[in-house]
Amino acid sequence: MAIVIIRQDGKASQWKEMLQKEANEIPIYEFGEEHPMEGINMALVWQHPKGSLKNYPDLKCVASMGAGVDFIMADPDVSGNMTVTRVVDPMLASDMSEFVIACVFAHLKNLHFYGQQESKKSWTRRAYLRKQDVTVGIMGLGELGSTLARDLQQMGFKVQGWANSKKEGIPTFKGEQELTAFLTTTSILVCLLPLTEDTKGILNKALLSQLPKEAYVINVARGGHLVESDLLELINNGHLSGASLDVFSQEPLPEEHPFWNHPNIHITPHIASVSSPSSIVPQLLENYHRLMNNTALINVVSASKGY
Secondary structure, eight states, X not given: OEEEEEESSSOHHHHHHHHHHHOTTSOEXXXXXXXXXXXXXXXEEESOOTTSSTTOTTOOEEEESSSOOHHHHTOTTOOTTSEEEOOOOHHHHHHHHHHHHHHHHHHHTXXXXXXXXXXXXXXXXXXOOOGGGOEEEEEOOSHHHHHHHHHHHHTTOEEEEEESSOBTTBOEXXXXXXXXXXXXXXXXXXXXXXXXXXXXXXXXXXXXXTSOTTEEEEEOSOGGGBOHHHHHHHHHTTSEEEEEESOOSSSSOOTTOTTTTOTTEEEOOSOSOOOOHHHHHHHHHHHHHHHHTTOOOSSBOOTTXXX
């Protein structure tokens, strides 16, 4: 009965140390070190390499070390008899909300524009917007989206959401039949959808073109949601005023990518919200013990929904 940690960011050793500090009786291995393939019941993964799971015959649980699971659900080696779990960090929602709110105000008050002006030593002014001038539309009203919606409402913003079901206290447009009505009344679009087969490439020309002229886009979900060339086209032709992007189809973003030098696209390196080890470690260990005791796991991902 053992755990293997599979990550590509060089942090597996740190996580192994933190886990063993709390539970030194559990055999825990890093994917890159010599270890037995048999007896591994749980894999803790983050953006794991393709094919890295297929040689563990006793694997019962694949646990994401973050909130996202799209990379697990896309792995053909994850079979139907494996349980997939994710991390639920109560601080992630507030961290994400604060980040998006910062992006919203930076857009309203032209802060990215003035940053560029400062580098040019140019004293150029631009008219700003007020929160009463915009409607923030949030795609995805899970824990992160709902927290953001409530925080914006408390600040006096007009907020609406798009989801598969109505959310109490948040004006909600439901499903495909109400998507156009949602988009045409949204001036700042925030994507907080899970990445599934249904949502891949959802931020494309057909959808973004339905936003009002000079609408603004904020993507803090997954890079796979956005068709990057479509966004560039709509910004360059003046339909969209710009975008704040924290996630990309390829990360790190290649140096030659046109987003880097675009004056109306603001880039951050996938840092909108980062799970805290102090929150993650207890959840991972609790699920390991539940797995060993044949009891129901927490934070299980729905295979049909993909989140």
